[in-house]
Each structure stands twice: as structure tokens, then as C-alpha cells.
Amino acid sequence: MFLRTFKLSLLFSFYWAASCMVYSYAERFLLHYGFSTGEIGLVIAIAYLAAMILEPVLAQEADRGTRISLKSGITACAVFAVLLTLFTPVAKRMLPLLAVLFGAMTCVTLGMQPLVNAVGFHYLNRGETVDYSFSRGAASIAYALSSLLLGYLASQNIDSILWVYLAANVGLFLVALWFAPKRTEQTQKATAGSVFSVIFRYPKLMLFCAGMLILNVPHVLINSYLASITGVTGGNMSVMIAIAAIVEFPAMMAYTHIRKKISDRVLLIVSSCFYLLKTGLLALAAYFSVGAWAVYVSSATQMLCYAIFIPASSFFANDSVSRADQVKGQMLLTETTLCSGMISMLLGGLSIQKLGVPLTLLISEGFVLVGILIIATAVRTKNTSLSVFSNSILTQLWRLCFLCDV
Numbered sequence: 001m002f003l004r005t006f007k008l009s010l011l012f013s014f015y016w017a018a019s020c021m022v023y024s025y026a027e028r029f030l031l032h033y034g035f036s037t038g039e040i041g042l043v044i045a046i047a048y049l050a051a052m053i054l055e056p057v058l059a060q061e062a063d064r065g066t067r068i069s070l071k072s073g074i075t076a077c078a079v080f081a082v083l084l085t086l087f088t089p090v091a092k093r094m095l096p097l098l099a100v101l102f103g104a105m106t107c108v109t110l111g112m113q114p115l116v117n118a119v120g121f122h123y124l125n126r127g128e129t130v131d132y133s134f135s136r137g138a139a140s141i142a143y144a145l146s147s148l149l150l151g152y153l154a155s156q157n158i159d160s161i162l163w164v165y166l167a168a169n170v171g172l173f174l175v176a177l178w179f180a181p182k183r184t185e186q187t188q189k190a191t192a193g194s195v196f197s198v199i200f201r202y203p204k205l206m207l208f209c210a211g212m213l214i215l216n217v218p219h220v221l222i223n224s225y226l227a228s229i230t231g232v233t234g235g236n237m238s239v240m241i242a243i244a245a246i247v248e249f250p251a252m253m254a255y256t257h258i259r260k261k262i263s264d265r266v267l268l269i270v271s272s273c274f275y276l277l278k279t280g281l282l283a284l285a286a287y288f289s290v291g292a293w294a295v296y297v298s299s300a301t302q303m304l305c306y307a308i309f310i311p312a313s314s315f316f317a318n319d320s321v322s323r324a325d326q327v328k329g330q331m332l333l334t335e336t337t338l339c340s341g342m343i344s345m346l347l348g349g350l351s352i353q354k355l356g357v358p359l360t361l362l363i364s365e366g367f368v369l370v371g372i373l374i375i376a377t378a379v380r381t382k383n384t385s386l387s388v389f390s391n392s393i394l395t396q397l398w399r400l401c402f403l404c405d406v
Contacts, residue, residue: 004128007179008120008135011074013142014175015116018081018168020146021161022106024241025154027227030102032158033092037228041349043099044224047106048342052335054111059331070115070122070327071180077112078173081105085166089159105165110338114331119180121318121326133311137252140307144245151238205320205329208268208378209336212313215272215371216340218279218364219306221348224341232357233285235295244302251307264312264319265379271308272372277301279368283361316379 021029030040058073084105091097120132146164153160222229230237259267281298284290313333321329351360 004123004130004179005135007175008123008130008132009138010175011116011119011172011179012135012139014168014172015112016139016143017146018165018172019109019113020143020150020241021165022109024147024223024226025150025161026102026106027225028154028237029158029161030099031227032154033098034095035099037225037349037353039099041345043103044106045342045345047103048110048338048345050103050107051110052338052342054107055114055331055335055338056328058111059114059327069180070119071176073115074112074119074176074180075173077108077115078169078176081108081169082166082173084108085162085169088162092159110334113337114327114334117314117330117334118327121314121330125318125323125326131256132314133255134253136255136311137249137307140245140248140252143248144242147238147241147245151241201325202320202329204378205317205332208313208316208320208375209332211272211371211374211376211378212333213336213340213343213371214367214374215275216337217344217347217367217371218361219275220337220341221344221360221364222279222282224345225348225352228352229282229286229357229361230295233282233292233295234289235285235292240295240299243296243299244306247300247303248307251303252311255308255311258308259312259315264316267308267312268316268379269372269376271305271312272368272375274301274305275309275368276365276372278305279361279364283358283365286358286361 026044027037027040030043031037035043084101088098088101088105091101120130120135123130124132146168150161150164153164226237226240230240278298278301281294281301285292285294285298314330317329317333318326348360351363355363
């Protein structure tokens with residue numbers, strides 16, 4: 001168990017170290033070269049859209065295990081990311097080419113996420129012992145360290161952050177060759193039909209993804225435009241990212257043990273509610289200039305929202321689909337994140353430019369509340385029926401507040 005968990009921890013850590021740049025430092029990197037906030041939003045949104053097209057293809061082939069396996073999918077994406085990184089410094093004086101290269105780097109990084117997540121569930125579904133939540137927690141520490149390193153390097157030389165991304169992808173490539181399974185071994189024949197047919201086979205999961213999409217829009221907006229937000233609220237961007245990533249570790253590490261006592265669906269509802277607190281504290285800091293403490297406390301709430309919600313949603317998706325659709329189940333979660341990211345990048349940049357940071361954060365609170373209500377409905381719904389709105393929203397809100405019959 002120890003060796004498998006160690007290998008999975010390395011795989012996750014290298015992946016999230018690479019992701020730190022495209023998730024948290026894209027705005028800072030592109031602002032340095034003269035892109036406006038709106039242009040950055042457009043570049044990243046197109047990258048998210050491209051990743052949404054790439055992911056279903058990779059997921060379907062990985063589930064079949066014929067032409068593309070988990071190992072070959074991850075290694076191919078990592079190698080392509082390395083090649084793109086090597087060409088990026090040459091294009092820094094040609095903004096259109098830089099936008100294309102950075103967008104492609106973002107696309108390929110996001111595209112491999114469901115494959116990386118599926119590696120852990122591949123071994124769990126075979127009955128092999130591996131601590132998935134500990135490995136995901138280790139990735140949070142890697143993300144925190146990467147954030148601090150990238151923040152320091154960006155203050156010295158903005159181009160140097162590319163080499164951290166390069167090194168992380170090289171490490172990802174090597175660990176994938178060492179650890180990722182050659183084939184997606186299944187105990188049943190792969191389900192017929194395209195990857196999009198899972199939408200109709202698993203209505204409960206799709207409703208959950210709808211709520212997750214709405215809930216995730218403010219989360220991605222905050223992470224993507226943190227440089228603009230901290231310019232209004234105060235606080236250090238790198239420290240905020242590091243705090244959020246560090247506090248994730250104990251919660252994610254302990255999740256496997258927590259879910260033995262509390263069901264995934266209860267944890268999904270509770271962690272969703274803490275997104276309200278996270279966004280609300282930032283809105284408070286933006287409107288009333290209460291000081292950096294609110295910003296840092298907001299980052300610390302990551303332990304109770306994101307750190308619980310992400311593993312809970314992964315287990316929820318894995319339990320909601322058949323083993324033949326294992327990678328597709330993880331793909332649906334990532335597609336949801338990408339879709340919410342695309343929306344937040346397009347609307348977030350324009351909203352910050354036109355409405356300002358405080359009002360944008362206040363509107364985000366409304367998004368979070370709607371997302372919570374849909375998620376609360378979804379986790380209480382059976383997979384066999386699409387009539388999920390038989391109870392009114394007010395009834396769901398009442399049950400949510402008191403966690404009744406959950």
C-alpha cells in the first residue's frame with residue numbers, strides 16, 4: 001500500500017504543481033506582456049473550451065483501453081506540454097502567438113486531469129489498497145509550495161515560472177511511465193455509445209454537475225483574477241494561494257476516514273455551504289476594507305469547502321457510474337469545472353472591468369447559493385428518475401438548513 005500511495009502522491013503532486021501556473025498565475029503572466037483583463041479572459045476561455053473537446057475523446061478511449069490507455073494519455077499530454085513550454089519564451093514579443101501557445105499549454109494541462117484522477121480509482125476499483133485522499137492532500141502541499149516558488153520567481157523574472165511548469169511536466173511524464181496502468185482493466189464490457197451518452201444514463205450525476213458548475217463559477221473567478229481582487233481587498237496573492245493549499249492537506253488526507261462516518265452526500269452539502277463564507281469574506285473585504293485578515297481567513301476556509309468538496313465529488317461520481325464508465329465519470333467532473341471556468345473567465349473579466357471587484361463578488365454569492373440548492377437536490381435524487389424537482393426550492397432550502405433526511 002505504501003509504495004502505491006507514494007507513487008500516486010508523486011503523480012498528483014507533479015500534476016498540480018504544473019496546474020498552479022495555468023490556474024493561479026495565468027493572469028499575472030499574461031498581464032506582464034500587455035494583455036488586458038478582458039483579453040486574458042478570452043484566451044483562457046478558449047483554452048477551457050478546447051479542453052472540453054479534448055477530454056471526452058481521451059476519456060472514451062481510456063475507458064476502452066484499446067488505442068489510448070491512462071499511461072499513454074498522461075505521458076502524451078505531458079510531453080506536448082513540455083514542447084509548448086520550450087517554444088513559449090521565443091514568442092513573448094508576438095502577442096497572438098504567445099496567446100496561442102499559452103492557451104494550448106492550459107488546454108493540455110486541463111485535458112489530462114480526468115486521466116490523472118482515474119489512476120487512483122483504477123486501483124481502488126480493482127480492490128488494491130491505495131490512500132487516494134492522502135495522495136490528493138499531498139498534491140495540495142505541492143500546489144502550495146509551487147505557489148510560493150512561482151510568486152518569488154515572478155517577482156524576479158516572469159519568464160522563470162515557465163521552467164517550474166516545464167520541470168513539473170517532466171516529473172509527471174516520468175512518474176506516469178513508472179506507475180500509471182498500461183490499460184484500464186475492467187470487470188465488465190465497456191458501455192456502448194459515445195461519451196455523451198452518460199448524460200442520459202446517469203441523470204443524478206448530471207444534475208449534480210449542473211449544481212457544481214454554478215457553484216464553481218465564483219471559485220474559478222476568484223482563483224483566476226486573484227491579482228485584480230487583491231488589488232482591491234489587500235493581502236498578498238502568493239500567501240493567499242499558499243494558505244489555501246496548505247490547509248487543504250489535513251482535510252484531504254483524512255477524507256478516506258471521514259467518509260466512513262459521514263456520507264459523501266452530506267459532506268457535499270456541508271462543504272458547499274462553506275463556499276458562501278469564502279466568497280462572503282472577500283466581498284466584505286472589498287466593500288468595507290476591513291483589512292487583510294478577512295482575505296487570509298477566506299483562504300483558510302478552503303479546508304472546509306474545496307478540500308472536502310473535491311474528494312467527495314470524485315467518490316460520488318465514481319459510485320454513481322458503472323466501472324466501465326470510470327474515466328468518463330471523472331471526465332464529467334472535469335468538464336463541469338472547465339465549463340464553469342470558461343464562463344467565469346469570459347464574464348468575470350468583463351464584470352470586474354465594468355462593475356468592479358466588490359459588486360462582482362456580491363453577485364458571486366448569488367451563484368453559490370443557487371449551486372448549493374441544486375447540489376442538495378441532486379444528492380437526494382435516485383438515478384432512475386429525471387423528476388428531480390418534485391419538491392420546491394423552498395422545501396429543499398428548509399431541509400438544507402437543518403440537514404434533514406440527508
